[in-house]
Amino acid sequence: MPSARARLEWANRVQAExxxxxSAARTVHLLLLCGLDxxxxxxxxxxxxxxxxHARLSHEVRLALGGGDAPVPVEMAVxxxxxxxxxxxxxxxxxxxxxxxxxxxxxxAMRLESTLPEVRAALERILRDEARHRQFGWDLLDALLEVxxxxxxxxxxxxxxxxxEGFRLAYGLGPSASPLTPEEEAAxxxxxxxxxxxxxxxxxxxxxxxxxxxxxx
Numbered sequence: 001m002p003s004a005r006a007r008l009e010w011a012n013r014v015q016a017e018x019x020x021x022x023s024a025a026r027t028v029h030l031l032l033l034c035g036l037d038x039x040x041x042x043x044x045x046x047x048x049x050x051x052x053x054h055a056r057l058s059h060e061v062r063l064a065l066g067g068g069d070a071p072v073p074v075e076m077a078v079x080x081x082x083x084x085x086x087x088x089x090x091x092x093x094x095x096x097x098x099x100x101x102x103x104x105x106x107x108x109a110m111r112l113e114s115t116l117p118e119v120r121a122a123l124e125r126i127l128r129d130e131a132r133h134r135q136f137g138w139d140l141l142d143a144l145l146e147v148x149x150x151x152x153x154x155x156x157x158x159x160x161x162x163x164x165e166g167f168r169l170a171y172g173l174g175p176s177a178s179p180l181t182p183e184e185e186a187a188x189x190x191x192x193x194x195x196x197x198x199x200x201x202x203x204x205x206x207x208x209x210x211x212x213x214x215x216x217x
Contacts, residue, residue: 010062021051096137
């Protein structure tokens with residue numbers, strides 16, 4: 001039987017996917033306010049639906065692992081009123097260019113190493129969507145650079161170190177955590193060392209080259 005730690009991890013993923021749906025919805029709202037391309041808005045609305053599906057799938061995996069049927073609580077901060085462009089830059093880069101780009105190899109590794117049918121089915125669906133979400137982020141950043149490249153590059157370069165540090169720490173179980181059991185690995189959990197390996201390769205071979213191509217160091 002998978003452990004309480006596995007059930008907690010999938011509860012955390014329910015929360016993360018639901019927050020991603022909210023982030024995508026906010027992104028669509030802001031890009032419409034900024035007058036960006038209509039097709040980007042349509043892509044963003046599809047991502048909202050994807051993320052809600054991912055939250056549901058994660059909840060179903062949690063149930064299959066023995067978790068309770070009660071909804072997982074999700075707390076959301078309400079953003080303060082601000083000009084749309086700076087907030088849109090932050091969402092585009094942090095949540096999509098970074099978050100979704102990291103997600104592709106991470107979910108691929110989880111899918112490869114998990115063996116439970118319910119887990120693999122959920123990860124396969126999520127992984128199919130993440131590549132499209134990743135492309136949306138880079139397309140949106142390109143559109144923003146066309147609007148005001150100097151301002152966008154300056155904002156990204158100022159915030160990039162903090163964002164990257166957050167992703168580096170995101171999946172760590174903590175220095176005092178016990179090693180994963182085979183049952184936990186089968187349930188889609190990833191050891192910190194493996195996470196760091198996938199994270200570092202993605203950063204060096206995918207994210208940093210893409211940023212460099214766009215004049216962001």
